[in-house]
Amino acid sequence: MQVKIKEIWAVPKIGMEPIRRQQLIQATMEAIDEVGLADATIARIAHKAGVSTGIISHYFGGKDGLFEATMRHILGDLGQAIRKWRDSTPDDSPHDHLHAIIRANFDRSQVDRSVMKTWLAFWATSMHRPDLQRLQRVNDRRLFSNLCHQFHRVLPHDKARNAARGLAALIDGLWLRGALVPDGFDTERAIALAYRYADEQLAAN
Amino acid sequence: MQVKIKEIWAVPKIGMEPIRRQQLIQATMEAIDEVGLADATIARIAHKAGVSTGIISHYFGGKDGLFEATMRHILGDLGQAIRKWRDSTPDDSPHDHLHAIIRANFDRSQVDRSVMKTWLAFWATSMHRPDLQRLQRVNDRRLFSNLCHQFHRVLPHDKARNAARGLAALIDGLWLRGALVPDGFDTERAIALAYRYADEQLAAN
DNA sequence: TTTTATTAATTGAACGTTCAATAAAAATTG
DNA sequence: CAATTTTTATTGAACGTTCAATTAATAAAA
Numbered sequence: 001m002q003v004k005i006k007e008i009w010a011v012p013k014i015g016m017e018p019i020r021r022q023q024l025i026q027a028t029m030e031a032i033d034e035v036g037l038a039d040a041t042i043a044r045i046a047h048k049a050g051v052s053t054g055i056i057s058h059y060f061g062g063k064d065g066l067f068e069a070t071m072r073h074i075l076g077d078l079g080q081a082i083r084k085w086r087d088s089t090p091d092d093s094p095h096d097h098l099h100a101i102i103r104a105n106f107d108r109s110q111v112d113r114s115v116m117k118t119w120l121a122f123w124a125t126s127m128h129r130p131d132l133q134r135l136q137r138v139n140d141r142r143l144f145s146n147l148c149h150q151f152h153r154v155l156p157h158d159k160a161r162n163a164a165r166g167l168a169a170l171i172d173g174l175w176l177r178g179a180l181v182p183d184g185f186d187t188e189r190a191i192a193l194a195y196r197y198a199d200e201q202l203a204a205n
Numbered sequence: 206m207q208v209k210i211k212e213i214w215a216v217p218k219i220g221m222e223p224i225r226r227q228q229l230i231q232a233t234m235e236a237i238d239e240v241g242l243a244d245a246t247i248a249r250i251a252h253k254a255g256v257s258t259g260i261i262s263h264y265f266g267g268k269d270g271l272f273e274a275t276m277r278h279i280l281g282d283l284g285q286a287i288r289k290w291r292d293s294t295p296d297d298s299p300h301d302h303l304h305a306i307i308r309a310n311f312d313r314s315q316v317d318r319s320v321m322k323t324w325l326a327f328w329a330t331s332m333h334r335p336d337l338q339r340l341q342r343v344n345d346r347r348l349f350s351n352l353c354h355q356f357h358r359v360l361p362h363d364k365a366r367n368a369a370r371g372l373a374a375l376i377d378g379l380w381l382r383g384a385l386v387p388d389g390f391d392t393e394r395a396i397a398l399a400y401r402y403a404d405e406q407l408a409a410n
Numbered sequence: 411t412t413t414t415a416t417t418a419a420t421t422g423a424a425c426g427t428t429c430a431a432t433a434a435a436a437a438t439t440g
Numbered sequence: 441c442a443a444t445t446t447t448t449a450t451t452g453a454a455c456g457t458t459c460a461a462t463t464a465a466t467a468a469a470a
Contacts, residue, residue, distance in 0.1 A: 014415085016416090017415090038330075042461090054416070057462080058416080062460070120328055124322075124328070137385075137386075168382065172382060176328075181345075221450090225449090248424095248426090260449080
């Protein structure tokens with residue numbers, strides 16, 4: 001029944017799944033960077049990845065599934081960055097550990113333009129989608145309890161909790177303000193401000 | 206040419222424009238609160254405001270215009286809150302002025318659920334729409350230069366700028382984290398943390 | 411042969427916008 | 441004052457477009 005001009009069909013290769021998933025997640029972030037989530041249609045994403053639209057439903061079940069997978073990918077990168085900076089620290093004093101967490105949150109993988117825009121879209125969307133909201137809260141709590149644990153090695157309960165709350169907010173705020181300015185994000189300045197806050201909280205025991 | 210069952214037509218009353226604009230802006234925020242910007246269709250908004258879809262284009266030129274007007278309304282409320290808290294302060298010391306700015310940013314008009322969700326949608330959308338981006342930057346700069354001016358009455362240039370940058374980020378971060386938790390936003394705790402930061406910066410001259 | 415991989419074409423729902431119709435109210439004219 | 445024209449306010453059906461999702465077709469690989 002189909003009308004065809006040429007008898008050219010795609011050449012299936014085995015083991016394409018992980019490659020296609022990666023390609024489509026990357027294309028999703030790029031599309032969001034270019035036109036925003038609302039206009040990041042599956043046709044646009046598929047074209048950018050060099051595949052047809054059907055493949056998105058095939059591997060991710062649909063657009064929603066692709067977006068969630070993209071966000072999980074970014075969260076995975078953040079977790080990796082935290083491990084990387086933690087392991088690169090000489091000793092494991094609260095001071096060094098806090099600095100590592102701060103550095104990780106401003107890691108190159110997190111301040112990339114397309115990643116930052118995807119984060120913003122994620123926040124706005126997560127408010128109406130329970131599945132994304134859960135993802136968001138898990139991440140939120142992890143940052144908070146990480147910070148809390150480190151502060152608690154030096155400060156009493158309440159002070160540690162408040163210090164963690166403040167530092168978590170400062171990190172998010174610096175990151176948000178960095179994301180919202182169109183021109184470059186001065187990461188080092190943001191890191192320096194967060195370091196200062198962390199150090200002051202540690203000193204006030 | 207229209208097919209009618211009943212001979213009932215709307216009863217136009219003069220001077221409806223400001224009333225309709227207010228109704229539609231309110232309905233927009235409620236719709237965003239309920240289903241998010243993407244699903245806040247003009248049909249839904251119009252129904253919620255108790256008017257027909259055509260009226261949105263009539264008064265706002267379209268959906269985009271309505272969203273921008275909604276955001277301008279929220280920004281206007283923020284400006285009003287800043288004036289309110291500034292005027293309610295006994296003297297105009299840097300300390301009191303900073304506290305007033307902090308209070309205004311956590312004013313009831315700004316921590317309302319529908320307002321917070323609209324803010325989030327605004328941030329995500331502003332990244333791809335120059336008109337909204339300008340609106341966003343004007344607001345950003347106003348907060349920063351307000352803070353900077355107050356800190357500068359006590360601190361030298363560089364320290365004032367860093368203190369302002371830090372406090373602006375802390376305010377935004379506390380606000381963001383408050384917006385993202387589904388259950389209530391502990392405004393007083395956020396205000397207390399911001400106060401503490403402001404006070405510590407003022408003391409470190 | 412079945413499974414995996416993929417595409418092009420198609421479908422149907424949803425959406426924003428436009429527009430003719432309608433009438434009260436206000437302004438203008440005779 | 442009465443008759444008319446214009447302005448303001450409003451509706452809701454119709455239109456055209458855009459999407460996400462589905463489907464039939466295709467073939468290499470297992």
